[in-house]
Amino acid sequence: MFDSNLHIKIVTRFILTFFLAVLIFPQISNAQNKEVVAEKGDGIYRLLTRHGMSVSENMETFVKLNMDKLGKENSLIVGKKYKLPSTPVKTEKLSPAKATGKTVRYEIFGKEYENVEITSSELKGATYYLMAGHGGPDPGAVGKYNGKQVCEDEYAYDMTIRLARKLIKEGAAVYMITRDKNDGIRDESILKVDHDEVCYPNLKIPLNQTRRLKQRTDAVNKLHSNNRKGFSRMIALHVDSRPVGENIDVFFYHDKRSNTGEKAAKTLQKTFQDKYNQHQPGRGYNGTVSSRSLYVVRNTNPVAVYIELGNINHKRDIQRFILKDNRQAVANWLTEGMITDFKTNK
Ligand SMILES: [Zn+2]
The missing domain is CATH 3.40.630.40 (Zn-dependent exopeptidases)
Known part of the structure; x- marks a missing residue:
């Protein structure tokens, strides 16, 4: 059986580590794509939607990023970590923040710093x-x-x-x-x-x-x-x-x-x-x-x-x-x- 408590613990620890990493080493974590774990019943569509990402804009990049971890017909494997594409580009204005924990990409900050997590x-x-x-x-x-x-x-x-x-x-x-x-x-x-x-x-x-x-x-x-x-x-x-x-x-x-x-x-x-x-x-x-x-x-x-x-x-x-x-x-x-x-x- 899948131990859901352990699962939650692992996910929580991962989120905490990520959060601290962003606070202390923003330049390092920003260079990476955020990783998320596939849950039971997840397909690419559901996973992207759950993380607030548009499917049509991100599907192609998601497949490219995770090529080696996809199952038959691009299915997801429960418990595996998948990389999320960087969030869509915001250029004109730096828009009001979304919910805490979200990452927004702003090209104006340059390659190293463009992904900004709302902490x-x-x-x-x-x-x-x-x-x-x-x-x-x-x-x-x-x-x-x-x-x-x-x-x-x-x-x-x-x-x-x-x-x-x-x-x-x-x-x-x-x-x-x-x-x-x-x-x-x-x-x-x-x-x-x-x-x-x-x-x-x-x-x-x-x-x-x-x-x-x-x-x-x-x-x-x-x-x-x-x-x-x-x-x-x-x-x-x-x-x-x-x-x-x-x-x-x-x-x-x-x-x-x-x-x-x-x-x-x-x-x-x-x-x-x-x-x-x-x-x-x-x-x-x-x-x-x-x-x-x-x-x-x-x-x-x-x-x-x-x-x-x-x-x-x-x-x-x-x-x-x-x-x-x-x-x-x-x-x-x-x-x-x-x-x-x-x-x-x-
Ligand atoms: Zn001056």
Whole structure:
């Protein structure tokens, strides 16, 4: 007899292991296809349907992936593990999360990171419009590292898209306003400079600053007009702060008319302060929150926070952003702050 308790235990352990693997080593598990066990009565149709996958879209790939494990006429063998095809591609928008535990594929994150498992519903109901600074014909601030050119827009983009992925994992709906079709999340130190970023959904970015800022502001407001009632934030990330002192930290700006914006900025700043104290005690942290008249903050309709993460021209800051782990830490810390903001600042 088939021991169904044991079966459940094995499946549970498998799911747990997978869940932990995703949390700790997202890059490793994302490169693999999820495996599922065939149950009594399962055919390909039933197995795919049970896992929320369209049969017509996935049948062919499923057969190819599992060729060596199929029975007569492509039947499934009970108890055997089968690979599921990666979920269908989402390109235009990063849609609201499906149920926790589901995996959604977003090409914009690049090959290594495109499969995103929704691991929690902490941000269910929140919508984020993420605006990486500059892009297209405008590289933003330009610095040098080991004789190589480093541009603000590439580093801002990498941290923004890491943030996008992290927010989706927590159940949020996310729109990348500045978009790059082929960069994805990049782990290299020196991020190659290109000029093919577009503005949501697929608009050529003008060089003229006023037109450029208006274009992305319009994109946010248009999307926001369909979602006025829900919780939403516009988050802009830059790496070209110009502080007076020696020590450069993270600066958070909000619209002076927005109390909610101020509270959101303070929540994010507090999260960074706590993280610095935890990871680099004694370093001292000079990040501030202030109001500033910035076009995209003034003119976008959702509550907005504009973040200067440092300066790509500053030697110490470059060293900070060159490391992929640091770029990921920025995304993780912001996500943590944004969860607090979502829960306490509605
Ligand atoms: Zn900038």
